[in-house]
Amino acid sequence: MTTPAFPPYVEMDGRPATAEDLLIPAFSGFGHFTALQVRDRAVRGLSLHLDRLDAANRELFGVSLDGDRVRALIGHALDGAGVRDASVRVHGYAPPDRPETAVMVTVGEPAQPSPGPWALMSVPYARAVASVKRPGEFGQTYYRLRALRAGFDEALLTATGGVVTEGATTNVGFWDGTSVVWPDAPALTGVTMALLEDGLARTGRVSVRRPVTLEDLGAYRAVFVCSSRGVVPVHRIDDRAFTVDEALMRDLDRTYGDAPRTEV
Structure with missing residues (x-):
């Protein structure tokens, strides 16, 4: 089913966001988010x-964020936007004048599967506190844009020593002919990655975590990337095909x- 394009729709704590609400991410942008299809x-x-x-x-604010509340807010925002297919982001903020986490839900056009295969450009950057997904990540955005301008599809982040x-x-x-290998390094465990790890274990494909460096790349037969848009093969990292x-x-x-789906 093709969904017509629609403008982004934003709710804050279950109501259409006002200009005052949007001052929170604009001026108190310390927070976190998750992106889902x-x-x-x-x-x-x-x-x-x-x-x-x-x-x-x-981790950021020292208080829990109730999952039932978030699920209800996602459903409410989808109702407000009047759509059943969408790209959704859920942001958590803790403004200084509010005792409870402010939850912003944005609803946009559903993302299409990314065409592949992709080329990756390695860059010398690793995110601090990599386990937290947060907005406004300057270095991540900067290097991704550099990769795109250089004709690549994505930046491959590396730590000291080309890790x-x-x-x-x-x-x-990475695929070494026997196992799917996930880099054992500080990184965000994406939801798609976690679903693949679980699913591969159930289907008999071996999935392991171990250190991977740029010097090691010759040991791998195939590479892929994954996100909420799905899984995309990689045909090149820098000059290595x-x-x-x-x-x-x-x-x-x-x-x-x-992977099972849950209604919102």
Whole structure:
């Protein structure tokens, strides 16, 4: 089903956002968020998104963020926008004059699957407090834009010594012919990555975590990235080419597609 384009719709704590509400992210932007795709009012990995928001809220503000409240706010915003398919972001902020976390829900056009294969440009940047997904990440955005301007599709973030961590907006996985390898380094565990790890374990594909460096890349037969938009093969990192493993991609696509959806 094709969904017509619609302007972004924003609610703050369950009501249409006012100009005063929008001063919170504009001037008190210290916070966190999760991004999810809604199809027919259902979300893959919803419990993982809610757990992420709660954990980040505890980390940043020292208080929990109730998952039932967040789920209801997502549903209310979808009703307000009048859509069943959408890209949704849920932001948590703690303005100094409010005792409870302010929850902003934005509803936009549903994202289309990313065409591939992609080329990645390695960059010398690793996010601080990588386990928290937050807005306004300057370095991440800066290096991703540099990669796009250089003709790549994504930036591959690396720590000291060329240690691979994650993509600027994705997680990255490697295939060594036996196992799917996730970099064992500080990074955000994306919901799609977590769903793939769980699904691969159930289907018999081995999925492991171990350190990956740029010097190690020759040991891998295939590479892919994943996000809420799905799984995309990688054909190049810097000047090193990779073959797209069609059988692997079919398994990954199937695994992600089979992940259960929860209604909002």
